[in-house]
Amino acid sequence: MKQSQLFTKTKKESPADEASLNAELLIKAGFINKEMAGVYSYLPLGLRVIKKIENIIREEMNAIGGQEVVLTALQEKSTWEPTNQWDDNQVDVWFKTKLKNDTELGLAVTHEAAITRMMTSFIQSYRDLPKYVYQFQTKFRNEARAKSGIMRTREFVMKDLYSFSRNEEEHNIFYEKSKEAYKNIFKRVGIGHLTYITFASGGMFSKFSHEFQTITSTGEDTIFVDENKGIAINKEVYNDEVLGSLGIKKEDLVENKAVEVGNIFTLSTRFSDALGLKYKTEEGEEKAVFMGSYGIGPGRLMGTVVEVLSDDKGIIWPENIAPFKVHLLMLGGDDNVRKGAEDLYSKLNEKGIEVLFDDRSDTSAGEKFADSDLIGIPYRVVVSKRSLADGGYEVKKRIEEKGKIVSFDEFLNLLIA
RNA sequence: CGGGGUGUAGUGUAACGGCUAACAUUCCUGUUUUGGGAACAGGCGACUCCGGGUUCGAAUCCCGGCGCCCCGACCA
Numbered sequence: 001m002k003q004s005q006l007f008t009k010t011k012k013e014s015p016a017d018e019a020s021l022n023a024e025l026l027i028k029a030g031f032i033n034k035e036m037a038g039v040y041s042y043l044p045l046g047l048r049v050i051k052k053i054e055n056i057i058r059e060e061m062n063a064i065g066g067q068e069v070v071l072t073a074l075q076e077k078s079t080w081e082p083t084n085q086w087d088d089n090q091v092d093v094w095f096k097t098k099l100k101n102d103t104e105l106g107l108a109v110t111h112e113a114a115i116t117r118m119m120t121s122f123i124q125s126y127r128d129l130p131k132y133v134y135q136f137q138t139k140f141r142n143e144a145r146a147k148s149g150i151m152r153t154r155e156f157v158m159k160d161l162y163s164f165s166r167n168e169e170e171h172n173i174f175y176e177k178s179k180e181a182y183k184n185i186f187k188r189v190g191i192g193h194l195t196y197i198t199f200a201s202g203g204m205f206s207k208f209s210h211e212f213q214t215i216t217s218t219g220e221d222t223i224f225v226d227e228n229k230g231i232a233i234n235k236e237v238y239n240d241e242v243l244g245s246l247g248i249k250k251e252d253l254v255e256n257k258a259v260e261v262g263n264i265f266t267l268s269t270r271f272s273d274a275l276g277l278k279y280k281t282e283e284g285e286e287k288a289v290f291m292g293s294y295g296i297g298p299g300r301l302m303g304t305v306v307e308v309l310s311d312d313k314g315i316i317w318p319e320n321i322a323p324f325k326v327h328l329l330m331l332g333g334d335d336n337v338r339k340g341a342e343d344l345y346s347k348l349n350e351k352g353i354e355v356l357f358d359d360r361s362d363t364s365a366g367e368k369f370a371d372s373d374l375i376g377i378p379y380r381v382v383v384s385k386r387s388l389a390d391g392g393y394e395v396k397k398r399i400e401e402k403g404k405i406v407s408f409d410e411f412l413n414l415l416i417a
Numbered sequence: 418c419g420g421g422g423u424g425u426a427g428u429g430u431a432a433c434g435g436c437u438a439a440c441a442u443u444c445c446u447g448u449u450u451u452g453g454g455a456a457c458a459g460g461c462g463a464c465u466c467c468g469g470g471u472u473c474g475a476a477u478c479c480c481g482g483c484g485c486c487c488c489g490a491c492c493a
Contacts, residue, residue, distance in 0.1 A: 012442060012454070013429040017485050037485065083493095091493045109493070144418055144491060152492090220492095332451050366453040373453090384452065394452095 001044075001324070002345075003358040006030075008043045010371050020218065022303035023149025025315050029374045031323075038146025038154035045375065046302070048323040050157075053298045054136055056188045056320065057159050060181040064174070066134045066161055071111050071118070073138050077104045079113045082274040093141040107140035112293055115162050116271040123289060126166055126281050130174065134161035136298070148218065150303040151259060161294040166279070168268075171290045175266065178294050182212055182262050189301060190318025191308055195261060196232040198223050199246065202266065207245075208237065212262035216307050219259035226252045259304050267291040315376030316398050325415060326355040327377035329368045331384035333361040341383040344393060347408060353415055373398070379415065 008030030015027050018034070026032045031046030042050055058068065080086040086106070088094060095107040108114070115133060123129060139158050146154050161178070165171040179197060186195040191214050198211040213223050213232055222235040226248055233242065233253070243250060269288035272278065277289045302321075309316045319325065326348060330341035338361075345357045356377060358368050365384075372380050382394040382403070393411055396403030406414065 009443090010454095011428060016429065017424095019486060085493065092491070093493070112493095141492085145487095145489095147487085329452095334451095361451095363451085364453085364455055365451055366455070368454090369452075370454045382452080386452070 001356050003356055004360050006044060006356075008045060010374055018149060020147075020149035020151065020303075020307075021310065022151065022306040025306055025310055025374070026150065026303075029315060029376070032150065038143060038152070040150050040153060040299075045323045049302055049317070049321050050298050052321040053189060053301055054157075054159070057136075057185055057296055057298065060185050060188075061132075061134050061159070061161055064132065064177045064181050065130075066132045068135060069133055070135050070137055071108070071114055073108045073140065075106045075108050075114055077106065079117055080106065083113055083271060085113065093143060095140045095142050108137070109139060109141055110158075110293075111135070111137070111160055112162065112267065112271050112291075113275060116275045116277050116291070119164060119289070120275065120277050123164060123277060123279055126279055129279060129289065130163065130165045130170055132161060132163050132174065134159060134294075148220070148303075150299050151218075151307075152220070153299065156297055156299050159296045159298065163292040163294070164272075164277075165290045165292075166281075166287070167290055171266065171292055175264065175292055178264050178292075179210065182264065182294075182296070185296065186212060186214070186261065188320050189305060190320060191261070191301075191305055194308055196223065196225055196230065196258070198232040198234050198258075198260075199237060199242070200234040200263075201237050206266040206268065209263060209265040211260045213258035214261050214304050214308065215256045215258050216304065217257050218307055219257040221258050221260055223256055223258045224253035225256055227254065228252065232256075232258070259300070259307070261301050261304055262294075262296045264294045265292060267293055310376070313370070314374035317376045317378060319378045322376070322378050324354040324356040324377050326353055326379045326381055327372045327375065328355050328357045329365075329372060329380060329382045329384075330357070330359055330361075331365045331368065331382060331386075334385070336388060337384055340388055344381070344383060344408070351412065381411065 010030055011028045014024045018024050018027060023034070026046060027034065029045065030043055031049065033041040033043055035041055077086050085091045091109060093109055097105050097107065099105060123131065136157055136159050138155060140155055143152065143154050146152055163171060163174050165174060183192065186192045195212055195214045198213040199208045200211045202208040211234060213221060223232040224235070224238055225232040229248070233248065269290060272289040272291055278286050279289055281287055305318065305321065306315055309318065317323070328341060328345055330337060341357070341359065345355060348355045358372070376398055378398050380396045380398065387394045387405065390405045392405040392407050394403045395406050395411055395414065
């Protein structure tokens with residue numbers, strides 16, 4: 001991608017109506033656009049990051065048997081009535097609307113009931129189970145207060161997986177697999193070292209749910225981390241009885257602020273009972289399907305990465321989710337330099353390496369450097385009179401202070417390593 | 418939803434109740450530049466959030482609405 005063609009550009013000033021670091025940097029660097037409080041559009045750079053995050057999640061969900069679908073954002077009232085969740089007193093974040101004939105509809109807050117109802121058409125026998133179905137789909141939540149940039153929004157894409165199992169034992173096997181998949185996701189996205197599986201309140205049907213909490217001072221939640229065991233306890237379930245049942249000692253725990261980047265939940269038969277999702281066992285007995293739900297918000301994940309990985313100059317993207325792998329800067333516009341830069345650009349493209357080429361001829365070196373630091377692509381390579389005179393390309397990682405001159409092959413090795 | 422704050426060119430800010438609403442940046446024209454947001458010259462861009470009120474006179478004071486930010490509550 002040539003930067004001269006990119007429709008976004010960076011801003012010098014921070015937005016006045018954003019206090020959070022994630023929104024400030026993402027808006028300045030041109031990754032997102034704020035439409036209104038809690039509603040953000042994704043621009044080319046931001047969308048590339050989101051797609052990479054989604055693909056990592058997709059790979060991990062597929063690896064544990066997930067099958068991807070997309071359900072609708074428009075939902076019928078009757079879908080949510082059996083669990084009493086159409087009631088605004090039960091679910092207070094509904095956006096509701098109407099057909100022309102006054103039929104009430106809701107904009108999807110979540111999809112447990114919708115998918116359970118849908119599955120009644122496809123699951124009748126123990127032979128049809130287990131099934132693991134997921135989607136990346138837009139949720140609408142009429143939050144009383146959107147906040148923290150893209151961390152808590154009114155419209156957002158969520159990866160939600162639903163598991164349909166014959167019984168609790170079968171469910172538990174998948175549930176444990178999902179924990180590992182989630183750990184892989186956060187590791188691959190680049191925040192594994194700060195993310196803890198966290199015991200949280202489980203609602204009516206299980207003692208705990210599990211949250212994945214990433215340590216950051218801007219987090220909404222308070223958790224107590226046992227560093228040695230690599231687990232944490234959400235403050236909401238923190239008491240002596242819980243500590244005892246988990247075999248955790250109070251003195252091993254450190255209190256931290258954290259943001260919930262994922263949540264896995266045993267639903268049991270709440271929805272299958274209410275919506276009639278049943279199957280016949282081998283013995284011909286009718287049983288309710290045993291369910292779980294598993295959520296991650298790619299947008300919030302992106303925001304969390306920015307909160308956790310940045311410096312005073314800008315974002316520092318982990319390689320796996322960076323919008324591009326290489327930021328190629330052309331400094332000075334004489335023919336030799338341009339030729340050298342164009343040449344490197346096409347060679348990298350041939351090798352299948354994603355590169356953002358700052359080919360702007362009317363932009364000063366300082367501005368290009370500043371933009372590059374702000375956008376935060378992992379590798380910066382400079383082609384200039386100086387680098388050409390030095391006989392190579394000047395490569396610097398975003399996290400490094402100083403660059404070095406390398407040949408094309410050396411550069412390639414660096415990128416592939 | 419309670420409390421606090423805030424609203425002025427695309428963006429960030431300034432302006433005692435009083436002159437043509439100022440500065441920077443972005444953008445446009447030209448010249449000159451190209452290793453850390455370059456220099457010079459010229460130019461475009463504002464119904465000061467909306468509606469009322471007070472006043473000879475309102476961006477400025479008052480009332481109402483709306484937007485945005487923060488704290489809290491909420492987070493199925």
